[in-house]
Amino acid sequence: MEIIKGGVTAAKGFEAGYTAxxxxxxxxxxxxLIYSKKPCKTAGTFTTNVVKAAPVQWDRKVVTGKAKSQAVIVNSGIANACTGAEGYGYCEETAKAAAKVLGVNADGVLIGSTGVIGMQMPMDRLKAGIAKLAEAKNSSLENGTLAAKAIMTTDTREKEIAVTFDIEGTTVTLGGMAKGSGMIHPNMCTMLSFLTTDAAISKKALQKALSEDIKDTYNMISVDGDTSTNDTVLLLANGAAKNEKIVEGTKSFRTFQKALRIVNEYLAKMMAGDGEGATALLEVTVRGAKSKKQAKVIAKSVVCSNLTKTAIAGHDANWGRILCAMGYSGENFDPEKVDLFFESAAGKLQIIEDGTALDYSEEKATEILSQPEVRAVADIKMGKASATAWGCDLTHGYIDINADYRS
Known part of the structure; x- marks a missing residue:
């Protein structure tokens, strides 16, 4: 398994385009635009919000249907959410416009939108953009990066990664790009993630791998506690690597799962660390739990705590806020057995032992918490299970961005 340069164009047979x-x-x-020279098998996971944007409804139909996909059209700025039948009709128009200029099946065109809720799409500009994308697409790594930049909203940087791995002697590549900075909460977020692979794999195995992996990656991040109307993860496999077909329950399937975990965890952490107004990525690991579920619930409770997030923003080792968030998670544990550590590139420091504060250095704790990536590790001493969640600090910058988001 090797991380390589690139994103959605790293795998064989994929091209990307971008435009204004x-x-x-x-x-x-x-x-x-993400385009595959060969028809792809697709898998997808979508928001759990009852209010689902038109592109989410469209993509779910494509992913669960029989049509194969060769193109994904993505726009930023307008979410096409809460737009009724008109908004859904615009998805169909988008697919037909893409099919016409790309020579693909309209029933398999996938769509991603992100931005302001409630506005209708300016279809004249969108269709003109699709024509430009078709002309500009190519397989260069640079185009993949520029496509990742084109889908950003309040993101401060593009998010992409690619890995290569071996399947029965054949090199296979998996790459991806994502956007996400605000309206981010476990159970998927205002995040869009697009993954491409040249693996030959069954559709059933593709969906199973994705559905299982998001539980420990995208569903373990939070920026502000808001679950979006638009969050979507799409995984396209075109089989161009010509490896022995991957099916469930095999060594090759497990290898594919490991590659998918690397890509999705990287993109998830990139989104958490790029939260609106954030200055630090906050990673919380709960270990010594009696079950994976218990560890996940407690870890997510901490990364979702506004008081904890503001303490991290102030580089304040206010461990009481962490213990408090653990306590209202809904999971039972003995607070008098908890050990807590803070870690970063500046070092590691134990803060509490068996629920009681140690005589630690506040200056060292502040130094550790002043880094761009900080980690809190809580050991609850009940078992062997563990889980990790990711979030960020909460600063006044978050208010500045969201107070006038529509203007």
Whole structure:
């Protein structure tokens, strides 16, 4: 398993394009295309919010249907959420416009949108953008990176990664790009993640691998506690590597799962660390739990705690806030057995032992918590299970961004 340079164009047979269509932003690129030379098997996971954007409804139909996919059209700026039948009709128009210029099946065109809720899509600009994307697409790594930049909203940096791995003597590649900075909460988020692989794999195995992996990656991040209307993860496999077909329950399937975990965890952490207004990635690991579920619930409770997040913003080792968040998680544990550690590139420091504060150095704790990536480790001494969740600090910058998001 090797991490390589690139994103969605790293795998064989995939191309990407980007353009400035003026959907909402007037000073930057705002549309991206992912294209496969060969029809792809697809898998997808989507928001748990009852209010689902039109592209989510469209993509679910594509993923669960029989049509194969060759193209994903993504726009930033307008979410096409809470737009009724008109908004869903625009998805169909988008698919037909893409099919016409790309020569693909409209029933298999996938769509991603992110941005302001409630606005209708300016279809004249969107269709003009699709034509530009078709002309601009190529397989270069640079185009993959620029496509990742084009789907950003309040993100401060593009998010992409690619890995290679061996399947029965054949090199297979898996790459991906994502966007996400605000309206991020476990159970998927205002996040879009697009994954491409040249693996030959059954559709059933592809969906199983994705559905299982998001539980420990995208569903373990939180920025602000808001579960979005648009979050979508799509995984496309075109089989161009010509490996022996991957099916469930095999060594090759487990290898594919490991590669998928590397890609999804990296992208999930990138989103958590790039939270709106954030200055630090907060990683919380709970170990010594009696079950994986217990560890996950407690870890997520801590990363979702606003008081904990503001303490991290202030580089304050206010461990009481962490213990408090653990306590209201709904999971039972003995607070008088908890050990807590803070870690970062500046070192490691035990803060409490058996629920009681140690005589630690506040200066050292502040130094550790002043790094761009900080970690809290809580050992509850009940078993052998563990889980990790990711979040970020909460600063005034979050308010600045969201108080005038629509303007």
């Amino acid at each position: 269509a003026g959907i909402k932003y007037k000073d930057r690129t705002d549309m991206a």
